[in-house]
Amino acid sequence: MVCTMAFLRALLSSAHTLRYGPGPSSGLPADDAVMLDAPDERLSPALVAAALGDYDPAAKLLATTRDAEDWEARDRTVARLVAFARSRDNWLTGWLAAAPRDPDALLVKAALAVHRAWQSPAHAELLRDVGPLITAAAEADPRDPVPWRLALDHARGTHATHTVFESLWEQAVRRCPHHYGSHVAALRYLSAEWYGSHRECFDFAERAAEDAAGDSLVQALPVRAAFALLRDEEASARANSVQTDRVDAAADLAIRLSAGFPAGDPWPSEVRNLLAYVLVARGRAAEALEQFRLIGPYATSFPWASVTGEALGGFLEARAGVRLRVASSAPLCGRPEHGGLRGH
Structure with a gap:
């Protein structure tokens, strides 16, 4: 074989x-x-602007996905913005300074923190410190399943029990029963x-x-x-x-x-x-x-x-x-x- x-x-x-x-x-x-x-044709202008330090196109794009409750596009957009922000996050810093309670900015902030924590061999310890950021993103828009997808990834990395994971899973699917990102997170667990x-x-x-x-x-x-x-x-x-x-x-x-x-x-x-x-x-x-x-x-x-x-x-x-x-x-x-x- x-x-x-x-x-x-x-x-x-x-x-x-x-x-x-x-x-x-x-x-x-x-x-x-x-x-x-x-990137697709919607995301490309946001990335070009972010490279110049302008967060406004990214903010408008994420606000559009939230208003339309297009959670799949929202999750994918967040992931791509996080990938960009790994090495160039000055635009995100400016966004958070201008709108510290913006649900979209808080979501990108939490997702970036989760990603960076996962890159470290000490990810379990670092992820525990990220928990409040995920909570803030979830509370900023209670309809949004994407923070709960982050919570599922967070739970896997912090060795959460099956009981804890199942409670987070219920919150995610309550908001969007067939959200692909949440299902992928559960499959990984x-x-x-x-x-x-x-x-x-x-x-x-x-x-x-x-x-x-x-x-x-x-x-x-x-x-x-x-x-x-x-x-x-x-x-x-x-x-x-x-x-x-x-x-x-x-x-x-x-x-x-x-x-x-x-x-x-x-x-x-x-x-x-x-x-x-x-x-x-x-x-x-x-x-x-x-x-x-x-x-x-x-x-x-x-x-x-x-x-x-x-x-x-x-x-x-x-x-x-x-x-x-x-x-x-x-x-x-x-x-x-x-x-x-x-x-x-």
Whole structure:
């Protein structure tokens, strides 16, 4: 049984010399046209302004998501603003000075503090100090589920009990029953890496997907559970046919979700990147190539940074390797017929 990471390294190695752009008939953008974590047309002006120290466009954008109760867009926007503020936060400092009680500024402040705490080996201790910031963000707008998603991430890092976590989960889903970010946070808590197991992850993810609308990003939750299993080398090597079937069913579900969005749409780009990885790991070359076509120029750090060490390079080499395999009509090793996964 070839483990997923060894398999992926072999795939990337085979593609290493093929770093020129795909031909015009491939349906894939050239390598130099691919962008990593590219902002959409709404976020780009806010980031440009923030680079100049102006917080107003970011404030207006987040206020719009709050007024419209567009919690998915709000969560994603906060995450992107936090990623920018990690190294350039003077615009946030100015915003908080001008509007210290602004719900949007408080949310970005709390999210940035959570992110910075998680980056430290002493994250459990640092996260405890962040708790009041999350509480302030939650109280600033009681409708908003995003502070409760932060609270779920906070609880995982501070080793909260299942009882505490469940109480926070209830608060999150009370505000938005199918909020993707909250579901991802819960899935992480339930993972084998933290306080649960692969079985618990799949059970939770599959139930959530069954309850969600067909176009909800929650439909991609099972493929995240599949990714966690594939990343666990020991568990994937021991995987039985039931687990293998669950991984493939998760990929099939995510394929249906992906098909509901236009090609080159940045909104489902992370889901499509994750799905492409899982399909590669399962030896489903043609389907993986189709996801790379649908991704277009929108590569995302997750999952490539966690499996290859260099997100954009990993994406490009995986894409090139899959294209080579499909072009040569050679399977990626074939899908295993009995037991086990092409694990990690």
